[in-house]
Amino acid sequence: MxxxxxxxxxxxxxxxxxxxxxxxxxVTLAFIYNAISSKGIAFFGEWDKDIGVVNPRSKDTLVDHxxxxxxxxxxxxxxxxxxxxxxxxxxxxxxxxxxIKGAVMMPVNEFDRLIDAFQxxxxxxxxxxxxxxxxxxxxxxxxxxxxxxxxxWNVSVFIxxxxxxxxxxxxxxxxxxSNSE
Amino acid sequence: xxxxPNNPWLELAARWFLALTxxxxxxxxxxxxxxxxxxxxxYGLFPGCIINLMAITIPWLEFVAALSLMAGIxxxxxxxxxxxxxxxxxxxxxxxxxxxxxxDCGCFSPKSHNSSTSWLLIRDVFYLILGIFILRxxxxxxWCLCGFGRLSELIA
Numbered sequence: 001m002x003x004x005x006x007x008x009x010x011x012x013x014x015x016x017x018x019x020x021x022x023x024x025x026x027v028t029l030a031f032i033y034n035a036i037s038s039k040g041i042a043f044f045g046e047w048d049k050d051i052g053v054v055n056p057r058s059k060d061t062l063v064d065h066x067x068x069x070x071x072x073x074x075x076x077x078x079x080x081x082x083x084x085x086x087x088x089x090x091x092x093x094x095x096x097x098x099x100i101k102g103a104v105m106m107p108v109n110e111f112d113r114l115i116d117a118f119q120x121x122x123x124x125x126x127x128x129x130x131x132x133x134x135x136x137x138x139x140x141x142x143x144x145x146x147x148x149x150x151x152x153w154n155v156s157v158f159i160x161x162x163x164x165x166x167x168x169x170x171x172x173x174x175x176x177x178s179n180s181e
Numbered sequence: 182x183x184x185x186p187n188n189p190w191l192e193l194a195a196r197w198f199l200a201l202t203x204x205x206x207x208x209x210x211x212x213x214x215x216x217x218x219x220x221x222x223x224y225g226l227f228p229g230c231i232i233n234l235m236a237i238t239i240p241w242l243e244f245v246a247a248l249s250l251m252a253g254i255x256x257x258x259x260x261x262x263x264x265x266x267x268x269x270x271x272x273x274x275x276x277x278x279x280x281x282x283x284x285d286c287g288c289f290s291p292k293s294h295n296s297s298t299s300w301l302l303i304r305d306v307f308y309l310i311l312g313i314f315i316l317r318x319x320x321x322x323x324w325c326l327c328g329f330g331r332l333s334e335l336i337a
């Protein structure tokens with residue numbers, strides 16, 4: 001306790017001053033690093049689901065709102081034409097639990113393994129509609145970019161995803177049943 | 182033998198443990214702020230206009246505070262910063278625990294697995310106890326570059 005009397009370290013002012021310096025230092029470093037990092041993000045992200053898939057607007061973002069199909073009804077109209085291939089990019093388990101009728105399973109972490117078989121079955125001009133769980137999920141955009149890189153040029157993203165489709169009562173399939181509408 | 186709360190070696194162990202924990206916690210979040218921003222969004226508590234600013238700054242606050250504890254540069258201030266963050270984390274966790282909200286805490290990595298909220302709270306209480314111990318420690322501190330540890334300051 002004698003030691004404490006000889007120092008001013010219990011001083012609230014000094015503690016506050018040092019802490020403020022740390023905060024200023026941390027915030028400064030944070031913004032400098034964010035500016036130079038290839039994975040830096042904008043100061044304000046897109047977190048409004050009404051606009052599209054939510055995302056932090058990072059420098060390496062894959063989200064392209066121009067590709068997005070903005071409503072379940074529009075996606076259903078495309079589905080009804082029978083000209084589009086819906087691609088489910090969720091996990092295999094989720095796909096087996098239920099997917100849009102006729103959708104191709106293409107889990108986002110298995111693209112490299114599955115793309116050859118996919119290309120053998122579907123030519124580059126095929127209209128592809130990628131989807132995942134909903135507007136919080138960016139995997140459908142990741143898949144779209146992957147398909148572009150592999151020669152497909154007619155790709156759109158159904159941003160409302162499987163659960164919005166299912167809740168509308170549109171055609172779905174599950175592993176243990178061929179069709180339930 | 183010194184009482185445990187005044188043992189400098191114990192303070193050093195607590196300080197380094199908390200420092201390493203927060204250095205590890207900040208590392209992945211600094212490297213991938215976008216993923217961390219999505220996790221903050223997933224908490225469902227914060228307005229969109231501050232999510233990115235939180236994702237940019239919080240990991241660096243953790244990093245700087247952890248470095249201060251590790252190097253012994255004004256460790257009381259580092260501990261205070263960590264304690265404040267821990268209290269805020271616990272408030273956020275408690276709110277989501279009460280409303281039964283499932284989410285990824287993103288505590289150590291933006292891609293970390295989900296842990297039960299109760300377990301996360303218990304863990305944060307443990308960290309907070311260490312943080313308070315470091316903050317309230319009243320004896321000479323071992324291996325401090327500056328701030329309540331150097332001999333020159335002891336006799337100043």
